[in-house]
Amino acid sequence: MSNGVIAITEQSDGVFRKVTYEALSEGKRLAENLGCNLTAVVLGSGIENISDKPGKYGADKIIVVDNQALSEYMTDAYTNVITDIIKKEDPSVLIIGASSQGKDLSARLSARLNAPLAMDCIALSVKNGNIIATRPMYGGKILADMALEGKPQIVAIRPNAMNIEESAGAGNIEKLDVEVGKIDLVFVEKKLDTGKVELTEADVVVSGGRGMGGPDFSVIEKLAELLNGAVGASRSAVDEGWRPPSDQVGQTGKVVSPNLYIACGISGAIQHLAGMSSSKVIVAINKDEEAPIFSKADFGIVGDLFEYIPIITEEIKKIKS
């Protein structure tokens, strides 16, 4: 009998990240498979009004630590608090979203707890009561099935890789008072562009490459906005200074798995493909019919992006109205 699955949630200013719902939903599926309960952990400050939400995604118990010192994510405070919870709950599995916070936290927890970690998983299954975690390596050129020996088995899941599914859990809230322990880090400030759709979580990504010819990305920005998507870029576009590094998709940029990826003026170098080839549907628009991107695209248009994108945008507007 397994001791349960714990899902670590992530919220920013009182809003849960999308990947938190993915972690809860996948955590529930694992718990059902293992025949155990799902517990959600919610950390932060002033989080009263969101604490019950994990119950709608199958959490049987919700451990809430509402503490001023946890208002912003900091590796040391969060690691200390979660370690105490893990020691008390003794779960078999810890699931967490592989966001920038989740990657940092899971890596530090794994070392602190001497527990195995599979980072950035895209699929999880259960065999003989143990997790098998599938994760990309070598920029997605390989998929590896990993076995994790030890307790808890920590799995960090890639954003947008797993289905969100509502299911009723008992949702019993347990408020916990804990010491945050020794903290070295000091929070200074946070600068967020809240109006922007996050690249790694977007359902639609429209990316521009060197074929954009300059920093004016307005044609693809309009299309992205219409589809409530995010704008990405190839490394060449970033190197040219047309887009910030945070927009880069690829092996040395972000990995995205949207439902729809539209590559505009991008040739399809292997390092770019590493960041987007797990997208569900890929569209490429490129002047050069020999461009390698076409061999990975579900739909292609050979032509000038500046001619096609505005017409495509208009056609989509027609459908939407």
Next chain:
Amino acid sequence: MEIIVLLKQVPATESFIGIANDGVSIKTEAIKWVINPYDEFAVEEALRIKEAQGGSVTIVSAGQERAAEAIRTALAMGADKGILIKDPVVDNCDALGIARILAAAIKDLQFDLIIAGQRAVDDDNFQVGTAVAEYLGIPNISLVIKEEIADGKIKCHRTVEGGTVVLEAPFPALFTTQRGLNEPRYASLPGIMKAKKKPLDIKSLSDIGIDASEIGEPKSKVLAMKLPPERKGGKIIKGDSSHSIAAELVNALHGEAKVI
């Protein structure tokens, strides 16, 4: 400022990666080995800090004999000395094992700052740097695009979804790199000549005072490697006019693929 850079040698990103006969590792014959791109940012940042503040830059790597070439390249960029931990045990380690080994090698060195890559582009674990910080009991800040050192502290700008967060840590501290931090320099010819005379120590586990039993068996193990489902080139949409082509695409995305 005494700075340590954790550096891993990895296959160049354009390398063809194939699965070896054992099914759990990759074929290594045809691979070109390079410094992990994120560790290149780490070397560059360390050199810039040294140039501004004085001190030294030591490269620490765990790997096979060939990793010495990667360390040599970092020395040619301007680092002062290198340490390669080469031991059969290293080849069998998971991320935590490597972190234990690196932490053991580092704990006897003098250091104020450790810089690591956010991830190595081979195993893509995102773990070793952070785990080293934990084993050494020092703070870590990951995904850093800018750092400022003043008043005995380091302030780091860390990328998060949709923006940046600024955190401050006392020394000694560790941070991991993110693209945007800097543009790494190339090794110059005089740099390459000088690097030949710089110290590069090759050490075994016993040299760094750690026993294989302290590392133990890997806790995370590859059971099987497979290739991702092959994407086949789909349909190139053709038509009489750009309007009809665009309309056909939109219909396909809406009707057939149901993604808009």
